[in-house]
Amino acid sequence: MGMDSQTKALIVGRLEQMVGPRAVLHRYEDLVAYECDGYTIHKGVPSIVVFPKSTQEVSDVVRLLHQNRIPYLPRGAGTGLSGGATALNGEVVISLVRMNKLLDVDYANRKAVVQPGFVNLKLSNSIASKGYYYAPDPSSQAACTIGGNVAENAGGAHCLKYGVTTNHVIGLELVLPDGEIVRIGGVPDAPGYDLLGFLTGSEGTMGIVTEITVRILRKPQGVLTVLALYDEVNDASQAVSDIISAGIVPAALEMMDRTAIEAVESGNYPVGYPSDLGAVLIVEVDGIAAGLQEQIERVMEVCRKHRVREVRQSRDPQERTRWWANRKTAFGAMGTISPDYMVQDGVIPRSKLPEVLARIGEVSSKYGLRIANVFHAGDGNLHPLILYNSMEDGEKERAVRAGSEVLKVCADVGGSITGEHGVGIEKMEDMRFIFTEEEMNAQMQVRDVFNPDNLCNPGKVFPKPARCVELKRSAPLIHSS
């Protein structure tokens, strides 16, 4: 794809008029850094990167591109792990990072309005002094944008109890793929279809989110955290199942296996875990202070029933912060034990964890690649990290095949291929593990209602042949392109 140089010069000129010359990048050297996001297997240099500063500017830019039938895609911080913000075919990148303001906080009604480029953690930090926070806490929260969170329906360690992004979005302003500005939601449980739920998690294929109204919560009165160290990963998984079936609802329930522990311990935020551990569990309960200690005692009791090597409560907030910093930097810490990694995002029924881990072990030996497992254990969201070296011939391709096979395992036991990172480029083909052609076509027809010309983040989410089949077989539901 891409544009011929004449068109490009023309478009660059128009864009510079709209947003100013300092908000348009178009020279190869300035574009290289935008070649990929947090997923580095597939790359593509965008033809242009543009930085609008307001909804109106986004709308103007989109309208211009739409009129000229030039494909484009929105980008936040570029921490996405499935390639959603990568311009595989030289699309124009519309970066939202300069729309980074906190527009309004309404404590009385417990909501906040942010621009899409506002960084997740900054919201909690800005309202902390009043005793509030924003619940969805992806591990990348110090860098990722709320716009990107909405697009990926991001989750986090504390989403077990509080729900993922979609449970916290109450209103959106959106620039549709033809440049029209629309507002959706704003009131709780609005009549009609749940468009908010539909748009949240649409991976930037339905338009560009330019403003988000989110729920904010009062900080819980108390938080208690427990660390349980296990020799065997199976014992740890059993403990997870028992904690949930005991009726306890932890705020977070996280697990790391031996290889993951090796990485975090060589990273920038080591806790001091022994090197021969099989698994570590982090369990956190929060809420009104009364009864909290009793809950955590019950958690520790369950942990002890499963041959735990050591279980202990955090001594002070600093220690708790250290445990979390260690856990939340697990992906990045892989850099210390492997030049590259590919993270998978499977969802499985919790009870199948031992079986799934065993089968992942088989995949690992089959392809001769190490696999570390980081697990939002409470909600069954498993992140196998496939470690490889892109400088070695053929290793990248093997990693991709191993990744796909791991997802197949998840799908086979009744799970899914993505919990929170999205499909993007990475898992397009794997969509076939859980959807039939027909089911995918139906979904694409819904997308076509919003994005009829498929100019907005094309070539993502659905595998290509499915599109051809669709064109042959079924007439579009509502809109024809």
Add this chain to the structure above:
Amino acid sequence: MSDPSHGNLEKYLYPKSNYKWEDAPDPAKFSECVHCGMCLEACPTYQQTGLEAHSPRGRVYLIKSVAEGKLTLNDFFADPVNTCLDCRACETACPAGVQVGALVEEARGQLYKEDPPAGLRGVLHKIFLRGLFPYASRMRKLSLLTRWYQRSGVRFIARKTGLLRILPKHLQEMEQALPNLTTKPVLGRIHERLAPFGLKRAKVAMLTGCVMDAVFADINEATVNVLRHNGCEVWIPPSQSCCGALHVHAGDRDTAKQLAKQNIDTFLSDDIDAIIINAAGCGSTLKEYGELLKSDPEYADKAHLFAEKTVDVSSFLDRLGLIPPKGRLELTVTYHDACHLAHAQGIRVEPRRLLEAVPGVQLVPLPDSDRCCGSAGIYNLTHPEMAGELLDRKMNDIPDGCDAVVMGNPGCMMQFMVGVVRHNRNEQIMHTIQLLDLAYRGEETSTEAERAEHSKASRSQAS
């Protein structure tokens, strides 16, 4: 392809590399980056521009792209590399411990050889880095000349006649902000060896630093005094040189290596417990001599030994166990984390503990205290716009009601002094050690107030 053990590993792994000189950005360092982006928001230049190329992740990616042959050593590459503050905030944030600062310095080394600095940068470079800093004697003369300028009335005339207006704005402000140089440089003036007050607890050598000794000789004097109060025998070797920090930052690695060797020979010639440094920027460079000289067969090991002995004065006193001063100072102060202390050396709690040990001192937190103030070596001269924006943010963060802003780096102090002038503020800018020294000297708050009056008076004379 040749055997990597014999040649250059970088060339072996990246045959298409556009790095042409030795000491190229190290593949072992950039391959640790997994492109996760956790460092983005920590980076002051990314916060300011939102440009991926002005982020740590982007910089590492571009540095790698030159090795892959995708980019060349041209101006477009120089821009992201040179706008880096070398503040190391990214290194604190990075889960994988990627040494972004070292990579940027290595990349600058390549750019420096490819295209030696010209224009304003070139002039500054020739005057300061090659002509001035390496020579202690010239620095001394400059300091004495400045003292003469400030006292003789030439300053007064220059200000009155508007002569200074021909200087760029930031240099004008710096001229105004420059502290009155009341103390002559320490190096070569005070005794080479000074006995401790009271029982001897350690034997230390002190690196006086070039900017420090020329502009802030009083801090050096204070450091000697505080060390002696804490039972240290202090040695100030006369043959020491500039640490080379500014040269490493600018990419002039050859000069930096020369200076490093001279210091290694000087300081390792006697048996000492520690090499004390009171300037954060110098300290982190001294601690990285091992990295700088890693491929020098004669000096590599000595450089490591030197680095191990080097310690910032605040962390040294904290480790030794401070003998608390008795003098009381009724002061409300806030503490700024110099990048090269907090991010590069991991020193955060030690200076705060020292300050809290001074009777009467109340320490209030500075929000985002470890965000770069924009000083960054000579960055404020080469990139005044970015440096100015960062300084403005910093000044706005200072809590109301502070008598002083305390820090551990002369570069930051100069930047803050410009900030005080620009924003019409009254806070005193002090080094951690100065505050301790005041307490040891038993100075009372009244004298303190006099000082404040004095500096206010000299400032109003300035405007």
